[in-house]
Amino acid sequence: MNEASNLTEVETEDEQKQVANAIQFLSFILGNEQYAVDILRVQEIRSWEPVSRIPNVPSYEKGVVNLRGAIVPVIDLRDKFNLGHAEYTPMTVVVILQTEVKGKNRIMGVVVDAVSNVIDIDKTTIQSPPEFGTKVSTEYINGLAAVDEQMVMLLDVDKLLKLDDVDEEDES
Amino acid sequence: MSIDMAQFHQVFFEESFEGLDAMESGLLNLDMGDVDTEEINTIFRAAHSIKGGSGTFGFTSVSDFTHVMETLLDEMRDGRRQITQTALDVLLGSVDCLREMLTAIQDGDEINESRVAEHKKELDKELNGESAETPQIQNVAQSIDTVESSDAANENVGQTGWHIVFSPHAHLLKTGNDPVRMFRELKELGELTAIVDLQGVPSLYDLDPEDCHLSWDLKVEGDISREEIDDIFDWVEDDCDMAIQVLANNSPISQSETIDTEPNQLKSGGSSEQISEASNIKPQDIKTVQPVKKSAKPKPEKKDSKPKGSSSIRVDTAKIDTLINMVGELVITQSMLSLVGEDFSPHKLEQLKNGITQLGRNTRELQESVMNIRMLPISFVFSRFPRLVHDLSTKLNKKIELKLSGENTEVDKTVVELISDPLVHLVRNSLDHGIEMPEDRVAAGKPETGTVNLNAYHRGGNIVIEVVDDGKGLNKEVLRAKAIEKGLIEEDAILTDKQTYELIFHAGFSTAEKLTDVSGRGVGMDVVRKNIQSLGGNIEIESELGKGSTIAIHLPLTLAILDGQSVAVGDETYIVPLISIIETLNIDESMVNRVAGKGETFRLRDEYLPIVRMHEIFSVETAKATRLTEGLLVVVEGQGMRCGLFVDDLLGQQQVVIKSLEANYRRVEGISGATILGDGSVALILDIPGLVRLSNL
Amino acid sequence: MATILAVDDSASMRQMVTFTLKGAGFDVVDAVDGVDALNKAKTNKFDLVVTDVNMPNKDGITLIKDLRALPDYKFIPMLMLTTESGTDKKMQGKAAGATGWIVKPFNPDQLLKTVKKVLG
Numbered sequence: 001m002n003e004a005s006n007l008t009e010v011e012t013e014d015e016q017k018q019v020a021n022a023i024q025f026l027s028f029i030l031g032n033e034q035y036a037v038d039i040l041r042v043q044e045i046r047s048w049e050p051v052s053r054i055p056n057v058p059s060y061e062k063g064v065v066n067l068r069g070a071i072v073p074v075i076d077l078r079d080k081f082n083l084g085h086a087e088y089t090p091m092t093v094v095v096i097l098q099t100e101v102k103g104k105n106r107i108m109g110v111v112v113d114a115v116s117n118v119i120d121i122d123k124t125t126i127q128s129p130p131e132f133g134t135k136v137s138t139e140y141i142n143g144l145a146a147v148d149e150q151m152v153m154l155l156d157v158d159k160l161l162k163l164d165d166v167d168e169e170d171e172s
Numbered sequence: 173m174s175i176d177m178a179q180f181h182q183v184f185f186e187e188s189f190e191g192l193d194a195m196e197s198g199l200l201n202l203d204m205g206d207v208d209t210e211e212i213n214t215i216f217r218a219a220h221s222i223k224g225g226s227g228t229f230g231f232t233s234v235s236d237f238t239h240v241m242e243t244l245l246d247e248m249r250d251g252r253r254q255i256t257q258t259a260l261d262v263l264l265g266s267v268d269c270l271r272e273m274l275t276a277i278q279d280g281d282e283i284n285e286s287r288v289a290e291h292k293k294e295l296d297k298e299l300n301g302e303s304a305e306t307p308q309i310q311n312v313a314q315s316i317d318t319v320e321s322s323d324a325a326n327e328n329v330g331q332t333g334w335h336i337v338f339s340p341h342a343h344l345l346k347t348g349n350d351p352v353r354m355f356r357e358l359k360e361l362g363e364l365t366a367i368v369d370l371q372g373v374p375s376l377y378d379l380d381p382e383d384c385h386l387s388w389d390l391k392v393e394g395d396i397s398r399e400e401i402d403d404i405f406d407w408v409e410d411d412c413d414m415a416i417q418v419l420a421n422n423s424p425i426s427q428s429e430t431i432d433t434e435p436n437q438l439k440s441g442g443s444s445e446q447i448s449e450a451s452n453i454k455p456q457d458i459k460t461v462q463p464v465k466k467s468a469k470p471k472p473e474k475k476d477s478k479p480k481g482s483s484s485i486r487v488d489t490a491k492i493d494t495l496i497n498m499v500g501e502l503v504i505t506q507s508m509l510s511l512v513g514e515d516f517s518p519h520k521l522e523q524l525k526n527g528i529t530q531l532g533r534n535t536r537e538l539q540e541s542v543m544n545i546r547m548l549p550i551s552f553v554f555s556r557f558p559r560l561v562h563d564l565s566t567k568l569n570k571k572i573e574l575k576l577s578g579e580n581t582e583v584d585k586t587v588v589e590l591i592s593d594p595l596v597h598l599v600r601n602s603l604d605h606g607i608e609m610p611e612d613r614v615a616a617g618k619p620e621t622g623t624v625n626l627n628a629y630h631r632g633g634n635i636v637i638e639v640v641d642d643g644k645g646l647n648k649e650v651l652r653a654k655a656i657e658k659g660l661i662e663e664d665a666i667l668t669d670k671q672t673y674e675l676i677f678h679a680g681f682s683t684a685e686k687l688t689d690v691s692g693r694g695v696g697m698d699v700v701r702k703n704i705q706s707l708g709g710n711i712e713i714e715s716e717l718g719k720g721s722t723i724a725i726h727l728p729l730t731l732a733i734l735d736g737q738s739v740a741v742g743d744e745t746y747i748v749p750l751i752s753i754i755e756t757l758n759i760d761e762s763m764v765n766r767v768a769g770k771g772e773t774f775r776l777r778d779e780y781l782p783i784v785r786m787h788e789i790f791s792v793e794t795a796k797a798t799r800l801t802e803g804l805l806v807v808v809e810g811q812g813m814r815c816g817l818f819v820d821d822l823l824g825q826q827q828v829v830i831k832s833l834e835a836n837y838r839r840v841e842g843i844s845g846a847t848i849l850g851d852g853s854v855a856l857i858l859d860i861p862g863l864v865r866l867s868n869l
Numbered sequence: 870m871a872t873i874l875a876v877d878d879s880a881s882m883r884q885m886v887t888f889t890l891k892g893a894g895f896d897v898v899d900a901v902d903g904v905d906a907l908n909k910a911k912t913n914k915f916d917l918v919v920t921d922v923n924m925p926n927k928d929g930i931t932l933i934k935d936l937r938a939l940p941d942y943k944f945i946p947m948l949m950l951t952t953e954s955g956t957d958k959k960m961q962g963k964a965a966g967a968t969g970w971i972v973k974p975f976n977p978d979q980l981l982k983t984v985k986k987v988l989g
């Protein structure tokens with residue numbers, strides 16, 4: 001997040017003030033709702049391909065794929081957010097996101113219905129997430145922003161990529 | 173022609189160090205009672221190669237030193253010399269000395285002459301002390317040479333040339349020696365006249381064209397030493413009858429005679445073609461040959477090119493071949509793609525897609541193979557331990573046997589380089605603090621000889637390297653008291669066993685009652701742990717008082733290779749490590765035994781083994797075989813546990829590259845890692861002990 | 870130009886021999902031991918074999934003996950690389966059919982001189 005603001009600030013010195021506070025997000029669709037993640041956390045976007053199932057893990061952890069020689073887990077955000085399952089179609093997209101866990105870079109793919117856009121969001125217009133009223137547990141939401149009259153939920157990538165049992169267990 | 177010999181030095185050093193390692197482990201393996209000839213041959217060969225190489229590359233101090241070792245080894249090899257412990261120790265010491273010499277030369281440092289002299293003295297003592305009748309072979313050879321040459325020198329006085337009667341034995345040509353070569357060389361020395369004697373030629377009917385039936389009467393004029401003549405015939409001395417005489421002024425042969433007689437005799441022989449073919453002799457050949465120009469002396473080696481230890485790696489040629497194959501495939505894909513691209517039209521889209529997929533696969537495989545080149549067997553690290561244990565146990569007056577297992581486990585080159593020092597520290601600790609003195613062991617009812625195991629294996633996506641000893645184990649009370657004394661823990665602290673053992677990793681913690689120069693002064697274990705953590709690994713201790721300790725280092729594998737058997741369970745493919753498979757069988761209901769609450773077992777010979785239904789414990793819904801008679805049972809063993817894995821079918825066997833599942837994901841019970849199959853999909857590698865545990869839940 | 874088979878288990882010696890001979894314009898194929906050499910000799914036709922004596926997997930003397938038994942190598946010159954202490958080796962080598970020897974240590978010039986001498 002810091003990286004994002006630093007970068008944009010550098011290039012905005014002689015730009016308009018509004019852009020000075022802008023952060024770029026990648027927005028995507030899950031069901032009827034729009035979500036977005038900080039674009040600097042997005043490594044790449046791939047189309048859905050069959051995964052190798054991993055036994056005895058939560059059902060939203062769909063399995064692993066081979067990403068240029070690395071074994072990368074893929075999680076289904078619909079399943080994780082309990083938005084109901086959708087069939088995977090050629091439109092289905094896997095967004096490869098990065099996070100840092102205990103000083104190590106970790107990458108993970110998340111399945112979304114479709115990628116919609118790269119959007120600029122003015123930092124100052126981001127509202128804090130509501131206590132209730134969204135379908136997704138607020139634990140994963142950093143804030144809300146309005147883009148073209150539509151509400152976009154900004155996801156916290158670090159929390160999103162946290163694996164329930166392992167990461168907590170290791171910290172104890 | 174001048175060749176810069178320095179370009180071969182690096183390779184020479186590398187192979188010499190390898191040779192020294194081979195000598196060392198060979199010497200340690202030599203059993204005095206029952207000498208293994210092959211073993212001693214290997215040691216001899218290594219010494220011999222180092223001697224040959226160092227002589228050729230101009231490291232005379234090394235070749236002189238190795239020569240003495242070689243002589244000693246040669247006598248041992250021929251059984252002329254008893255192999256004694258002292259001799260072995262002297263040889264081991266010499267190996268160290270040679271290693272130091274070579275390192276010094278490689279680094280451009282001075283050789284420690286006094287140390288070399290000391291070792292050489294030891295060797296000489298060993299060599300001359302017991303078998304005085306074979307002093308120094310070299311000296312003998314040299315003295316013989318001198319005698320011969322002085323004879324020759326005497327003959328030389330006042331001569332004008334040489335008269336040689338040269339009558340080769342029939343088989344000469346079959347040694348690859350062609351008389352023409354000798355004549356050519358004689359021609360270089362002076363004026364040559366040759367008369368061929370065809371008397372020995374049999375009739376055509378009896379003639380064997382592969383034999384040499386000719387003899388020659390040769391006259392070579394000029395100021396030529398006997399040595400020069402001898403040199404020419406050196407190789408054929410035993411393959412001919414020969415007489416060499418100083419040429420008197422009135423020569424018995426003349427040029428005209430030669431020319432006259434030869435054609436006549438050839439004609440009369442009636443088989444001139446065959447004869448000349450067989451002997452390859454034509455007078456004009458001799459005439460036309462120009463003396464070969466004496467080549468310039470090799471330039472002295474440049475002193476300024478000081479060799480620096482460059483980082484190189486020795487690679488199994490099979491790995492390179494794989495790489496070459498892959499590059500071949502890549503080239504094919506590339507040309508296919510450029511063909512598609514030359515005049516692209518939309519209907520070629522499918523072709524383009526296929527090409528790109530193929531390119532992706534080629535690239536991936538290539539990447540993996542390149543990574544694979546970095547993989548070395550852990551034996552590179554383990555090989556130094558027999559010597560270490562040998563030396564230390566002598567020093568400590570303990571009896572210790574070292575057992576190695578899993579030496580072929582492949583690990584990344586970085587791991588090989590960095591794990592060595594921590595491991596040395598751990599093994600030293602085991603020898604010094606773990607294993608008891610022989611009398612203490614006997615008193616404790618243990619065998620007099622202690623055992624230290626060094627094991628390496630893959631597990632849970634990790635490389636595990638274990639140092640296991642059957643020594644006295646860690647005393648929790650002592651550890652605790654010490655920690656309190658050092659102020660590391662509070663007096664009332666409650667610690668688990670694991671936490672107690674962990675105390676030894678604290679800086680400045682040492683439990684040794686007396687400090688020895690073997691395992692240092694308590695600056696060890698914390699550094700060891702730091703080193704291992706810097707490799708991304710961790711270290712664990714298990715111990716039982718009076719029984720021994722196990723220290724396990726877990727290292728993540730950048731890459732590791734495993735021989736795997738692919739098995740199918742429904743749509744899933746799993747890899748079973750080939751090493752853990754005992755057999756595969758079709759199961760018959762009569763073999764099965766169902767115990768309420770304990771699951772299924774089957775009878776294999778005298779044993780009842782649990783059946784692990786893969787489709788159940790991994791919840792594979794697509795499984796084809798659900799009844800035991802429909803599938804196969806793969807009997808596996810891991811960490812002493814055996815079970816039968818019930819799967820649909822066996823697929824192929826292949827070497828797989830082990831990938832960590834934990835790097836981006838998590839540890840999964842029953843799975844030790846993952847691998848990428850030829851089609852780019854991911855297959856999971858089964859962890860047998862983990863599966864057994866899972867099935868018992 | 871002649872094709873030479875250079876056999877030595879020591880990589881540095883092999884490189885040195887190969888490099889020297891190639892530098893002089895010969896075609897050189899190298900082999901790491903006797904078995905390797907014999908296999909290569911069966912699929913190629915060499916004009917000269919230069920072999921080390923002490924090697925694992927078939928030593929130089931056995932190699933020469935085996936090569937001589939092949940019709941293609943009946944008359945081909947074969948040189949042993951041997952040390953001065955190996956006088957009995959020279960004799961064994963001769964008995965096996967060796968043409969001659971080059972005494973170690975040798976320098977590239979000595980090697981070339983001998984090879985050229987043999988190949989003419």
